Amino acid sequence: MQYLYKEMIELKDSNVEMSPIELKGHIISFLKEHKSASLATIMDNNPRCSPVQYFMGNDMDIYIISAGGDKFKAIEENPNVCLLVNTEYINYRKIKGVQVFGDASTSLQNNNLIAEAMEHSPEPYLIEGQGESIKVIKIKPNSIVYLNSLNSGNRTKQILEQDRIIIKEDNLISIH
Numbered sequence: 001m002q003y004l005y006k007e008m009i010e011l012k013d014s015n016v017e018m019s020p021i022e023l024k025g026h027i028i029s030f031l032k033e034h035k036s037a038s039l040a041t042i043m044d045n046n047p048r049c050s051p052v053q054y055f056m057g058n059d060m061d062i063y064i065i066s067a068g069g070d071k072f073k074a075i076e077e078n079p080n081v082c083l084l085v086n087t088e089y090i091n092y093r094k095i096k097g098v099q100v101f102g103d104a105s106t107s108l109q110n111n112n113l114i115a116e117a118m119e120h121s122p123e124p125y126l127i128e129g130q131g132e133s134i135k136v137i138k139i140k141p142n143s144i145v146y147l148n149s150l151n152s153g154n155r156t157k158q159i160l161e162q163d164r165i166i167i168k169e170d171n172l173i174s175i176h
Helices: 002-013 020-033 068-075 111-120
Strands: 038-045 046-056 060-067 080-086 098-108 136-147 157-160 164-168
Touching: 020 046, 020 098, 020 136, 020 157, 020 164, 038 068, 046 068, 046 080, 060 111, 068 098, 068 136, 111 157
Parallel strands: none
Antiparallel strands: 038 046, 038 080, 046 060, 060 136, 080 098, 098 136, 136 157, 157 164
């Protein structure tokens, strides 16, 4: 019985197709297990990537606390962003991660985001009393890509868009 239960857990943790509710649960759980990510933005038609720390809000919204930087200028120019959260990269076949594609807004555009972030922050003392020195980015997800190839090496991606799932299989060529 233990073997069967373990096998079922491994199946759920791999890229077996899930319902939208199950997939959303896996995504939220994975995002809550981590706090570091890479934030990709575009400024002057050039992509750039910044290391960030984040936390979750309501409806899968994501908040990033920052002292500033060019990512704020980039978001003002183009609010389309991608946040990548992943396990340690073992190799191209063995990785687990989430890519969140969404629309970003900042506290430079909407000062209410600081108070909103404080409501959800696991460490509100990082924000309180920081005045102008602290800034917030909020990401509202449009599309979230989930990949878990840690166990099987299966690189099938499940993409959550609103309440539907799109399956995207990677057709990797084996080199012998």
